[in-house]
Amino acid sequence: xxxxxxxxxxxxxxxxxxxxxxxxxxxxxxxxxxxxxxxxxxxxxxxxxxxxxxxxxxxxxxxxxxxxxxxxxxxxxxxxxxxxxxxxxxxxxxxxxxxxxxxxxxxxxxxxxxxxxxxxxxxxxxxxxxxxxxxxxxxxxxxxxxxxxxxxxxxxxxxxxxxxxxxxxxxxxxxxxxxxxxxxxxxxxxxxxxxxxxxxxxxxxxxxxxxxxxxxxxxxxxxxxxxxxxxxxxxxxxxxxxxxxxxxxxxxxxxxxxxxxxxxxxxxxxxxxxxxxxxxxxxxxxxxxxxxxxxxxxxxxxxxxxxxxxxxxxxxxxxxxxxxxxxxxxxxxxxxxxxxxxxxxxxxxxxxxxxxxxxxxxxxxxxxxxxxxxxxxxxxxxxxxxxxxxxxxxxxxxxxxxxxxxxxxxxxxxxxxxxxxxxxxxxxxxxxxxxxxxxxxxxxxxxxxxxxxxxxxxxxxxxxxxxxxxxxxxxxxxxxxxxxxxxxxxxxxxxxxxxxxxxxxxxxxxxxxxxxxxxxxxxxxxxxxxxxxxxxxxxxxxxxxxxxxxxxxxxxxxxxxxxxxxxxxxxxxxxxxxxxxxxxxxxxxxxxxxxxxxxxxxxxxxxxxxxxxxxxxxxxxxxxxxxxxxxxxxxxxxxxxxxxxxxxxxxxxxxxxxxxxxxxxxxxxxxxxxxxxxxxxxxxxxxxxxxxxxxxxxxxxxxxxxxxxxxxxxxxxxxxxxxxxxxxxxxxxxxxxxxxxxxxxxxxxxxxxxxxxxxxxxxxxxxxxxxxxxxxxxxxxxxxxxxxxxxxxxxxxxxxxxxxxxxxxxxxxxxxxxxxxxxxxxxxxxxxxxxxxxxxxxxxxxxxxxxxxxxxxxxxxxxxxxxxxxxxxxxxxxxx
Ligand SMILES: Nc1ncnc2c1ncn2[C@@H]1O[C@H](COP(=O)(O)OP(=O)(O)OP(=O)(O)O)[C@@H](O)[C@H]1O
Numbered sequence: 001x002x003x004x005x006x007x008x009x010x011x012x013x014x015x016x017x018x019x020x021x022x023x024x025x026x027x028x029x030x031x032x033x034x035x036x037x038x039x040x041x042x043x044x045x046x047x048x049x050x051x052x053x054x055x056x057x058x059x060x061x062x063x064x065x066x067x068x069x070x071x072x073x074x075x076x077x078x079x080x081x082x083x084x085x086x087x088x089x090x091x092x093x094x095x096x097x098x099x100x101x102x103x104x105x106x107x108x109x110x111x112x113x114x115x116x117x118x119x120x121x122x123x124x125x126x127x128x129x130x131x132x133x134x135x136x137x138x139x140x141x142x143x144x145x146x147x148x149x150x151x152x153x154x155x156x157x158x159x160x161x162x163x164x165x166x167x168x169x170x171x172x173x174x175x176x177x178x179x180x181x182x183x184x185x186x187x188x189x190x191x192x193x194x195x196x197x198x199x200x201x202x203x204x205x206x207x208x209x210x211x212x213x214x215x216x217x218x219x220x221x222x223x224x225x226x227x228x229x230x231x232x233x234x235x236x237x238x239x240x241x242x243x244x245x246x247x248x249x250x251x252x253x254x255x256x257x258x259x260x261x262x263x264x265x266x267x268x269x270x271x272x273x274x275x276x277x278x279x280x281x282x283x284x285x286x287x288x289x290x291x292x293x294x295x296x297x298x299x300x301x302x303x304x305x306x307x308x309x310x311x312x313x314x315x316x317x318x319x320x321x322x323x324x325x326x327x328x329x330x331x332x333x334x335x336x337x338x339x340x341x342x343x344x345x346x347x348x349x350x351x352x353x354x355x356x357x358x359x360x361x362x363x364x365x366x367x368x369x370x371x372x373x374x375x376x377x378x379x380x381x382x383x384x385x386x387x388x389x390x391x392x393x394x395x396x397x398x399x400x401x402x403x404x405x406x407x408x409x410x411x412x413x414x415x416x417x418x419x420x421x422x423x424x425x426x427x428x429x430x431x432x433x434x435x436x437x438x439x440x441x442x443x444x445x446x447x448x449x450x451x452x453x454x455x456x457x458x459x460x461x462x463x464x465x466x467x468x469x470x471x472x473x474x475x476x477x478x479x480x481x482x483x484x485x486x487x488x489x490x491x492x493x494x495x496x497x498x499x500x501x502x503x504x505x506x507x508x509x510x511x512x513x514x515x516x517x518x519x520x521x522x523x524x525x526x527x528x529x530x531x532x533x534x535x536x537x538x539x540x541x542x543x544x545x546x547x548x549x550x551x552x553x554x555x556x557x558x559x560x561x562x563x564x565x566x567x568x569x570x571x572x573x574x575x576x577x578x579x580x581x582x583x584x585x586x587x588x589x590x591x592x593x594x595x596x597x598x599x600x601x602x603x604x605x606x607x608x609x610x611x612x613x614x615x616x617x618x619x620x621x622x623x624x625x626x627x628x629x630x631x632x633x634x635x636x637x638x639x640x641x642x643x644x645x646x647x648x649x650x651x652x653x654x655x656x657x658x659x660x661x662x663x664x665x666x667x668x669x670x671x672x673x674x675x676x677x678x679x680x681x682x683x684x685x686x687x688x689x690x691x692x693x694x695x696x697x698x699x700x701x702x703x704x705x706x707x708x709x710x711x712x713x714x715x716x717x718x719x720x721x722x723x724x725x726x727x728x729x730x731x732x733x734x735x736x737x738x739x740x741x742x743x744x745x746x747x748x749x750x751x752x753x754x755x756x757x758x759x760x761x762x763x764x765x766x767x768x769x770x771x772x773x774x775x776x777x778x779x780x781x782x783x784x785x786x787x788x789x790x791x792x793x794x795x796x797x798x799x800x801x802x803x804x805x806x807x808x809x810x811x812x813x814x815x816x817x818x819x820x821x822x823x824x825x826x827x828x829x830x831x832x833x834x835x836x837x838x839x840x841x842x843x844x845x846x847x848x849x850x851x852x853x854x855x856x857x858x859x860x861x862x863x864x865x866x867x868x869x870x871x872x873x874x875x876x877x878x879x880x
Contacts, residue, residue: 004052004077004466006031006045007093018253020046023083023092023295025579036582037061037084037658040575051076051095058342060319060579061085062379069379084579125208147671190413192515203441218311220303229253229307230266231295233423239309244432245270245469246296248423251279251308253293261302269421269601276385294388297470312392314502315343317379319580323363323373325356325528334359334370335529335564340580341520342345346499347506348515348536349526352555358477359528364506365395366473367695367875375475390695391416393517394471396462398478399688402450403614408461409433409446414614416467416482419571419696422602439501440494449621456487460494467498469696474498476507485513492517512548520576525563526555532567534576542572600697607699609708619710632677636670637725648731649747649822655679661828664818665792667726668811671751672786673779674722675715675758676765680775682707683766683866687873695875704763704867711759721749737845746848747818753852754814757859758786764862767869786811791819794831797838810858816840817851 004015013031015021022029022040033042039059046053051074056063063070064086065079075081078097082089221239223229231239234248241250247268254262264284265272272279273294279285287293293300297312309752319340326332334356341347362368364375366386375382377389402411416429437443440460450458459479466474476495480488492507492514499505499519507518515521515536523539525531532539543551555563567573573581604611619625643666645659683690690703704750727744736746765778786792789809796803806812815824819841826843830836840851 004045004094006093008033008090014072015045015047017047017052017054020044021558024057032578033083033090035084035090036578039084039088039579041360045075048074050074054081058338059083060090060317060342061583064089074610102801110772127295130660136809142243142364150391155650210834213674216442219309221309222305223253223255223307225255225259225305226257227255229255230417230478231298231300232266239307241296241298243296243470244420244424244428245300246298247421247675250295255305263287263293268295269423270391271387273385273388276380276453278387297392297472310867312378312472314470314504316392316504317342317376318345318378318473318504318755319363319505321374321376321583322362323360323367323375325359325363326371327603331530334363335527337363337373337524337528337530338577338581339520339522339530339533340376340577341504343504344499344502345504345519346496346517347520347522348518349506349508349522349524350510350515351531352526352552355524355526355555356528356876361395361477361506361508362876365393366390369397369876374433375740391469392472394463394466394469394474395692395695396459396466396474396476396479397688397692398481400450400458400462401689401692402458402461403467403618403686403689404450404458405443405618406439406614407447407449408442408453408464409615411461411554412436412465412468414610414617416468417600417610418607418693418698419469420601432468436467440464454487455483456490459483459487461492463498472503474503474505476505478508478510480509480511480514489514516767518774523551525567526559527563529564530567530577531555531563532572534572538572542570547782600699602697604702605700607702608705608709611703612710615706615710619714629678629714629718630721633670633674633721634725636674637667637703637722640666640670640722640726645730649727649735650731651826651828655826656829657827661792663726663730664815664822664824665787665790666696667722667751667794668754668790668815668818669723669783669787670726671719671755671814672758672811673783675755676762676779676782678715678718679707679711679759679762680765680779681772682711683763683870684769684772684775690870691873691875700867700874702872704863704870706761708863711763712756714751715759720748721751722755723751726751733822737843737848746821750814750852753817753859754810757810757814757855757862758782760859760862760866763866764869767866767873785809791838791841792828795832797830797840798833798836808858810855813840813851813855813858817848820844820851825860 006013006015006021008031013021021031021039022041022044023031023033023046024040025033025035026040029041039057039061041057042059043054043056044065046055046157052067054063054070054073054075056069056071061084064082065075066070069086075094075450077094079094081092083092084090098721109464118142144855176236187286221229223238229238230249230252231241232249232251233241233243233246237249239253247266247270249266250268251266252264252270254264256262256655262284263274263279265279265282268843271281274285274287274291276292276294277603287302289302291301299310299312299450301310317340319338321338321340322576323334323337324332325334329348337356337360339347349357349360359368363370363373366382369383369386377392380389382389403414406414412433416424416433420429420432423823434443437446440463442457442460442464445461447455450461463474463479464477474495480491483491488511492511492817495505518536521532521536521539522530523532531692532542536544540546540548540551543554545551545554568581600607640663643659643663645657645663647653647657648655648661649660649663651657663739690698693703694700703774712760723744727747732743732747734743735741736743762779765775765782769778770776786809789796789806791797791806792809792815796806816838817827819838820843823843825837825839830838840847
């Protein structure tokens with residue numbers, strides 16, 4: 001069997017085929033590489049029966065051959081392998097041993113052969129950083145109480161500020177607790193799992209370049225020069241991708257006869273991406289060997305004239321490097337946060353209130369990108385390639401992203417309709433919904449209303465909704481808040497299952513009961529820095545406390561303590577974060593906003609139609625709301641009939657008819673109340689849903705228009721009911737100004753239009769407030785102001801300032817329009833100055849049209865204001 005000579009930094013090892021060799025920073029390994037970019041257990045080299053093989057163990061920074069990241073690859077004499085960085089990482093040169101050595105058997109290798117098993121002597125020298133550091137800080141531990149007692153009273157800050165000792169040598173207050181062994185990073189098993197997935201073709205002959213930049217390909221496709229290869233979901237494509245995120249005919253690869261390669265988008269719904277940047281719809285781009293083309297969950301790359309495809313099945317590594325968020329005023333609310341996890345990981349983030357957990361979540365998801373640092377999605381820069389990668393991220397906010405009035409199945413149906421491309425069939429969506437329901441064990445609840453589910457089940461439905469599009473990364477913001485301990489465990493076990501099934505899951509939580517289910521725990525310290533990152537079972541020992549309550553009290557009591565410095569001086573840092581931290585911090589240069597926008601899977605009209613249907617379903621399923629919608633205007637109309645007016649809305653015997661103006665006042669106020677009450681909670685109550693859907697491609701104007709149309713129709717009908725009752729029982733003039741003998745309709749139209757404009761004002765309140773409770777006082781204030789400015793209580797015309805202000809009030813124009821029909825200048829003459837009349841009330845068809853026109857124009861203008869206000873509640877990256 002051929003021996004292989006490995007050369008690294010001037011040292012050589014002759015590798016024996018009968019055993020394998022562990023490479024990494026671990027001092028117990030065979031080849032110890034003291035470089036922070038190299039993982040603790042980075043890779044192994046072993047004889048594979050046919051050739052030598054290097055296997056990466058899910059290292060954070062990767063193993064590279066000829067510039068390509070490899071996971072499992074045959075190597076041989078002449079191969080050069082870089083660890084941690086493709087160009088300047090530690091380089092392993094391989095050559096043959098003895099007479100049979102290949103060309104690469106260097107003189108150095110022959111001159112100083114050293115058996116690998118002799119290595120430990122120098123390994124110890126090579127890895128000084130791995131030894132426990134005597135000055136490594138360690139927190140305070142109880143002084144008098146035993147391990148079973150919580151931390152005792154603190155006496156003085158100097159004495160009680162976290163003490164310094166290593167996890168291996170806990171404070172003597174903890175001597176009954178066995179010292180924790182350093183946790184072996186879990187990359188090994190993941191790496192092995194990944195290697196097992198590789199197609200046999202991936203490795204190729206010894207020394208051949210790997211076929212994909214990040215991983216080995218799932219498959220590859222040959223295509224000849226001059227040919228076209230169309231990609232899509234439909235079976236008639238040359239390259240069929242069974243992914244609902246992909247359009248039926250999505251894109252085309254062209255191999256031009258002169259040897260160039262092009263990708264052309266075919267008007268796809270979710271877009272085609274080159275190196276993470278979207279191609280214009282139906283646009284074309286030339287591609288070279290270093291370009292990565294993204295279509296749905298697949299990425300393609302050209303290697304030696306063949307097309308390699310890598311399908312993202314969810315097993316992606318994820319890391320953050322030096323994330324720093326600075327707010328206006330220069331204050332840093334997130335400070336230099338770095339951590340990384342291999343695929344299939346469940347990570348929990350805990351920390352005291354205000355420690356930056358939500359800020360971190362926003363930075364990791366790209367909702368509010370950090371000012372400095374990188375987020376790496378399987379080693380692809382999330383910020384730079386956000387347009388493409390955002391589709392692989394699922395986010396479950398703290399509040400449910402569901403319309404609670406709908407059944408589980410219906411809620412998922414509308415979500416699928418909005419998130420999947422327009423060309424997906426009902427059957428395809430239904431199938432995916434059933435898959436997700438089955439996966440999350442929600443089948444038995446599918447016909448129940450979301451309101452009737454328990455808190456844990458509701459969270460499950462929110463997760464199901466996010467799973468529809470098969471995200472690889474799932475973030476959850478406090479999914480267990482408000483749940484009892486049993487449900488807390490259920491939800492955490494669900495997340496554990498999601499990770500085990502091949503996804504990376506990160507959960508921000510306040511609950512510490514089920515942390516043991518996680519692979520890694522990130523503890524944030526006050527001020528937004530990392531206090532700990534590593535296995536959850538080692539965390540309490542790291543802090544030197546027996547309960548999390550003690551740790552959090554310590555955070556609270558020593559807010560100014562350098563928790564980040566303590567973390568960075570620890571051995572855990574060396575084991576779990578130093579390699580990620582070793583790369584220098586980068587400033588964030590986000591692509592221009594137009595390249596950050598999510599694709600719109602559905603056209604504007606289609607979104608509008610779906611939103612209207614969903615909104616109508618929600619309203620119809622809420623019987624109480626339906627009943628109120630009829631009762632409120634009916635009561636307001638009936639109340640107006642109590643006003644005694646023998647002459648109705650006609651002039652009295654001597655001309656004036658004060659009751660007529662009172663009737664108009666009551667009907668106008670009724671319309672104001674009904675309209676504004678319909679809409680005042682509408683946006684605030686589904687703000688979280690809007691925010692999430694907006695990030696997945698929902699059109700702001702389609703959303704707003706759906707509200708305006710549905711609420712507009714309801715409000716106008718209510719206005720008609722108020723008018724029908726209020727004017728129906730009254731004497732009115734024989735002839736109208738516009739509609740001839742349909743005088744009552746002519747009078748009802750301003751009331752209906754006033755309802756609509758008030759409804760728009762209600763939307764403004766709803767978009768403005770931070771909590772639903774604030775809507776009621778504002779609604780009352782709006783209605784009272786409208787009463788004052790109708791012009792029916794006192795004369796507005798001639799009152800400088802007040803009259804001009806009244807022009808902004810919808811009720812002023814609505815009463816004026818009705819007033820032109822009934823000739824209000826006669827019924828309610830100016831009492832201060834009997835000779836003058838209000839020009840807005842002139843008994844004239846042109847004035848009726850003007851009054852109505854201004855009233856509707858105010859409503860439309862309010863619509864633009866609402867759109868502007870809605871923008872404030874969108875993820876930062878969406879505010880265009
Ligand atoms: N836009 C902002 N401008 C200024 N300060 C901000 C801004 N956003 C957040 N902060 C501050 O940053 C700190 C971290 O906030 P963050 O919401 O991320 O904390 P948290 O750990 O999620 O808290 P909680 O557990 O209470 O939700 C807080 O002190 C907060 O007041």
